[in-house]
Amino acid sequence: MIGLILIAVGGVWIAQGSGTMHGSVMTGHSQYTVLGVVVVLVGVALVGWAWRVRSGKR
Secondary structure (H helix, E strand, O other): OOHHHHHHHHHHHHHHHOOOOOOOOOOOOOOHHHHHHHHHHHHHHHHHHHHHHHHOOO
């Protein structure tokens, strides 16, 4: 669950940092794009870890 939330938040940060999504002080600041990518990667890692734990494969 937290992994999915991190993926969504990271996606918003990427969109705002790249200027695709407007209406925030984060719009157009490339450091938020980089932070968004890092957050998405952490979220993907958490989802992958949870999936492996649930399927019993460690």
